[in-house]
Amino acid sequence: MSSEVEWPWQYNFPPFFTLQPHKETRVKQITAWKALILDYCGVNKICSIDLRETNEMSLFTNAAINRTLESSALLVILEELQNSGNAIPMDKQRQRWEIYWHTLEEFSQIIYNYVMNSNSLDMVLTIFELTESDDVANEEFYKLNSDVFIKVLRVLEKDNKCELILLEDSQGVKFF
Amino acid sequence: MNRFEYTEPALSPNEYFLVKENNAKLYDGDQKTNFEGGMVHITTHRIFWGKPGHFANGQICLALPIQLIIRLDEEVPGTFSFSKSKKIVLYLKEPSPDRNEGPQLNSIYNFVKISFRDGYSQQISIALIESINKRRWEMIETPTTSAIEEKPMPNIKLRTGIIGIERSLIEKQKAADESINVAFQDLSKLMTMAKDMVRLSQNISTKIREKQGDITEDETVRFKSYLMSLGIDDPVTRDAFKSDNQYYRSLAKQICDIMVDPIEEIGGMMVLTDIYCRVNRARGLELLSPEDVLNACNLMQNMDLPLKLHVFDSGVKVLQLACLDSEIVAEGTAELLTERGSLNAEELAQFLGISVILAKERLLSSERCGKSCRDDSIEGLRFYPNLFLLRD
Missing domain, CATH: 1.10.10.10 (Winged helix-like DNA-binding domain superfamily/Winged helix DNA-binding domain)
Incomplete structure (x- = not known):
């Protein structure tokens, strides 16, 4: 999958891949993630994400700095996306998500x-x-x-x- | 008669004299012999026959080993017999081939008679029967052989079976117990010595105080420095105070006095375990319990002392300067982070010369202030400057 996404600076910042405990920091981090996910999905026309398959996606794994977003952290971000109408869980286990790069x-x-x-x-x-x-x-x-x-x-x-x-x-x- | 041997009237080891009787005559079978009018001594091993006085003088006499006797009979003179003498008939085994020389080489009889002209006491036959049954000559052998076997015993340790293992364990335990006891004996001696040392140093320090004028200033200072190098010249001890609270307050004061400088030196914070070690090191004697130190530190905040106890969220307890502002510390940590790019607890500890626990607490507190952010990966927990907040 060739992505033309322009990676934001956060993508090369290792703490980006760890969910931050500090409240204010976390808000900033999640906002950045939301923007990145929607941008990426829009460019690559991806409409669904399966939490079990995220490891292969370059979106969630930066091989250059050897960091991967934990699926538990991703779930938190997806729930935030759901709040803004950009994602909806497809199953009860919240493993498959539909992503809308526009609501x-x-x-x-x-x-x-x-x-x-x-x-x-x-x-x-x-x-x-x-x-x-x-x-x-x-x-x-x-x-x-x-x-x-x-x-x-x-x-x-x-x-x-x-x-x-x-x-x-x-x-x-x-x-x- | 060929069973009799010539021998000295000396008892062998383990042989005991039992009874004796006078006027005894020996018969070889039914034949009279020349051995008459002698004395018979019965021991546990042998029957001796000798002329009166021979035993006392240690002269050669005859001896019959009791082990050769198969059984004995008593011959009571018949009503029609002229002889009044009572006889004991001893039925004998074949003589042993390595016997000593005796009065007679061969004999056609396999029994001998001992005739007592004046009769004999019942004890003779009782003693004989007892000797025959007890077979004490055999018991000589056993103790001597076992004595030989026993000697090398200590060298060969029996390690067979579970009992052997258990035994060796018990022995080891005993040895350990003993050495521990010895060790603690030394310690208790040290403690008694230590009391004297403290008293001595107290005496000297009071004397110095009293005679302030007599000794030159220089000497006083030098002497005090000697005392200080021994530890604290006048440690606060529980004995000196009536209430625990008072004791803890004084202790808190003293801990502050000695710890303020070192704590300032390392950046205003020290883990309580380090405090405990340093305080006790300084006291040298009259050691404090961890609980006492903790209680004293708990009181510090209410006493307007330069130090106070601070408990981190993780439960780590530290003494820190009362004037220390966590905001400023976090700021300092953040500056270091920007300078270095990123840090983990070990690196920060090395850089600042503080313990790793403290370094981690610093990083966490800077995170709480929003000055840093974490990177939790398989490589461990690292902290970065909080670019999330800084760059936007």
Whole structure:
């Protein structure tokens, strides 16, 4: 996985990988982690993290300084992400997490804006073309996981801004 | 008669004289012999026959080893017999081949008779039977042989079996006990000596105080320095105080007096165990218990003394300068961290010349102030300047 993430200075600072006991310090540390995780996931289009598989991710392991973020510390950070609407646990054991590099509300706004700008209102669009086609290659929601994408659309649906058309083999959406 | 031997009337070891009878005549079988009118001595080993006086003079007489006797009979003269003498008949085994020379080489009889013309007391036969049954001549052998065996015993230690192991353990324990006892004897002597030493030094110091004028200033100073090098010239002891509280207060004062300088020297903080060692080292004698030191230190804060007891969250107890501000210490630690990039407790301890425990406490307290942050990895706990707060 090639990442184009620009590592922040903290990434090369060994204490970054140890959860800090001092309250104020910890707040700063977790904020930095949250930003890094969202940045990384956004660049690499990663929508889910499994705590059992984090050791292979360069995000949580800096081989240069031989430091790895403990999964217990990561859990604390993920819970903070959940509080800000950027992550949701997928199972009861809180091992698998869905990561939203924008919150669902932010995404819904971004997508709606795109659809308006591309004059696609009142047209049926497939989810595939909204997330995979070259037209959206520069958009934030490019390559967004379809499950997540549907969750975003559900938010819009609530506001009566779109209607989902979910058939067995094709998934489409119509914006109003 | 060939069983009789010529011998000196001397008893062998372990042989005891039992009874004697006069007027005895020996028969070889049924045949009379020339050995008549003699005395018979019965011992545990042998029957002696000799002319009267022979025993006393130690002259050669006859002897029959009792071990050759198979059984004995008593012959009482019949009603029609002329002889009134009573006889003892001794049935004998074959003579041993290595016997001494005797009066007769061969004999066709395997029994002899001893005839007592005047009769004999019942004790003769009782003594004979007893000697035959007891077989004391055999008992000679056993003690002598066992005595030979016993001598090398101490050299060959029996180590067989569990008992052998247990025995050697018990022996070792005994030896250890003894050496410990000896050691403590020495110690108790030292303590009695120490009391005298303290008294002596007290006497001298009071005398110096009294005769301040008589001795020159220079001499006083020099003498006092000698006393100081021995320890404290006048240690605070429990005996001198009525209440514990008073004792602890004085002790607290004294500990402050002697410890302020060293504590200042090493940066304003010292672990209580070090205090304990140093104070007792300075006292030399009249040692303090850890509890006394702790109690005295507990009182310091309320006494406006330059030192106070501080307990870290980890439970480590230290004496620190009362004026010491933890904020300032944390600041100092942070400065060191920035200078060095990062530190662990050992490095800081080495750099400041303080104990590792204290160094760790310093790092932790600087962390609590937000001046540092930790890096807990398999390489151990390191501390870095708190860039999280500094850089943003």
